[in-house]
Amino acid sequence: MKGFMKGMLLGAAAGAAADLALHTSMVKKTPAGKAMQTATDAVDAAAASVKETMHR
DSSP states (O other): OHHHHHHHHHHHHHHHHHHHHHTHHHHTTSHHHHHHHHHHHHHHHHHHHHHHHHTO
C-alpha cells in the first residue's frame, strides 16, 4: 500500500509539473497561474517529504 500511495503522489506531482511546464509563459502571468504554481510547489514539497519518509 505504501508503494501505491508513493506512486500516486509522485505521479500527480509529475503530471502537474509537466502541465505547468507546457503552459509556463502564459499561465504564470495571471493570478490563477500564480495560484497554480503555489499549489504545484506544495504538491512537490509533499511528494519530496513522502519520498524521504518512505526511505527511512
